Amino acid sequence: GAGVSQSPRYKVAKRGQDVALRCDPISGHVSLFWYQQALGQGPEFLTYFQNEAQLDKSGLPSDRFFAERPEGSVSTLKIQRTQQEDSAVYLCASSLARTRSYEQYFGPGTRLTVT
Amino acid sequence: SQQGEEDPQALSIQEGENATMNCSYKTSINNLQWYRQNSGRGLVHLILIRSNEREKHSGRLRVTLDTSKKSSSLLITASRAADTASYFCATDARGAQKLVFGQGTRLTINP
Numbered sequence: 136g137a138g139v140s141q142s143p144r145y146k147v148a149k150r151g152q153d154v155a156l157r158c159d160p161i162s163g164h165v166s167l168f169w170y171q172q173a174l175g176q177g178p179e180f181l182t183y184f185q186n187e188a189q190l191d192k193s194g195l196p197s198d199r200f201f202a203e204r205p206e207g208s209v210s211t212l213k214i215q216r217t218q219q220e221d222s223a224v225y226l227c228a229s230s231l232a233r234t235r236s237y238e239q240y241f242g243p244g245t246r247l248t249v250t
Numbered sequence: 251s252q253q254g255e256e257d258p259q260a261l262s263i264q265e266g267e268n269a270t271m272n273c274s275y276k277t278s279i280n281n282l283q284w285y286r287q288n289s290g291r292g293l294v295h296l297i298l299i300r301s302n303e304r305e306k307h308s309g310r311l312r313v314t315l316d317t318s319k320k321s322s323s324l325l326i327t328a329s330r331a332a333d334t335a336s337y338f339c340a341t342d343a344r345g346a347q348k349l350v351f352g353q354g355t356r357l358t359i360n361p
Contacts, residue, residue: 139292166347168347168348168349170349170351175353176353176354177338177340177351177352177353177354178293178338178349178351179351180348180349180350183347183348185347190347191346191347191348194348226292226293228293228349230347232347237298238283238295238298239283239295239349240295241285241292241293241294241295242292243291243292244291244292
């Protein structure tokens, strides 16, 4: 079946522009996660949804970052007024689990470059 | 900030040899997972070991977990060129769903 998909795969933004990154999780997966991965580093947690509820947004680095999942399926990560330090790969993952930890399935990521 | 450290940061071996990577973490966990990432691609789940397990096997992979030392190791036996990738351990703390990743080990298998 189809895995997690993300779009766009690559995005170049000028500093100060707003960007929107999309994630389509695996159908039926309850949990959805966003991670940020800087070059040469491991992914770092940004935010977590269970269905449409955003249960944890402790990893969002500033109030310029906003995520939503209005119908409990597709999610969008929005970054306002992008800065150079926002350049990274943004990974989305989904999981079947609701109450206990389980493996997460990752999308290919969106590579964001802020110039 | 990341949960733990992986050791070594980079490893280069000949095809057919075994590769061992280590991971240390800081807090109590529900389970520990290992992921592989090929250059420019997403992460692929390899294996999950629960906090009450000590060893787990999957094909050529063997994972151990020592909760008293807060450490894990991943052994890849009979390595192949296709195993060249970065390998990450990830933990989830009790009561949390998010994964906390280490910085990864870059493994290169030389043909």
